[in-house]
Amino acid sequence: MDTPIELWALTVRQPWAWALARADIENRSWTTTYRGWLAIHAGRALVDDVACAQGFIAARLGPRWRPHHPRQSLRARGQVLALARLDAVCDGPAQGCRCRSPWATPGQFHWHFGAWHALRQTVAAVGAQGLWRLPATATATVLTYLDDPARHEVMAHA
Numbered sequence: 001m002d003t004p005i006e007l008w009a010l011t012v013r014q015p016w017a018w019a020l021a022r023a024d025i026e027n028r029s030w031t032t033t034y035r036g037w038l039a040i041h042a043g044r045a046l047v048d049d050v051a052c053a054q055g056f057i058a059a060r061l062g063p064r065w066r067p068h069h070p071r072q073s074l075r076a077r078g079q080v081l082a083l084a085r086l087d088a089v090c091d092g093p094a095q096g097c098r099c100r101s102p103w104a105t106p107g108q109f110h111w112h113f114g115a116w117h118a119l120r121q122t123v124a125a126v127g128a129q130g131l132w133r134l135p136a137t138a139t140a141t142v143l144t145y146l147d148d149p150a151r152h153e154v155m156a157h158a
């Protein structure tokens with residue numbers, strides 16, 4: 001019997017949660033020392049200005065961004081959508097940022113993600129602020145919605 005694991009998770013409001021499943025930078029007002037896999041959780045609330053956020057995403061993803069497509073829609077809320085691997089955080093405000101990613105917004109901490117795994121199905125969970133632990137039962141369900149290589153990769157670093 002495997003020891004139950006609890007993935008670290010990050011709640012992001014839509015549509016940013018969807019975008020983070022494929023963007024190399026997440027802009028945050030706070031930093032973290034954590035490195036490794038994070039469950040990307042779409043919060044129940046939307047961002048205040050959805051049109052503005054969608055415009056930002058559309059400018060970076062082009063035709064790959066189809067906000068009216070069911071899988072890219074704003075409907076997935078209160079759900080874990082994907083796993084993303086946090087590799088580094090740029091302390092932009094303090095250190096002078098040289099990030100060239102089009103996703104990097106000036107004045108924010110830039111969380112650099114280097115790998116992503118989408119889930120075959122989303123998994124319901126209650127989010128929180130900051131980094132939080134996805135309960136073991138929800139983590140186990142998330143892991144079943146990965147293909148085998150992705151699951152091994154995540155579990156090796158969880």
Ligand SMILES: [Zn+2]
Nearest residue numbers: 090097099110
């Ligand atoms: Zn930066």
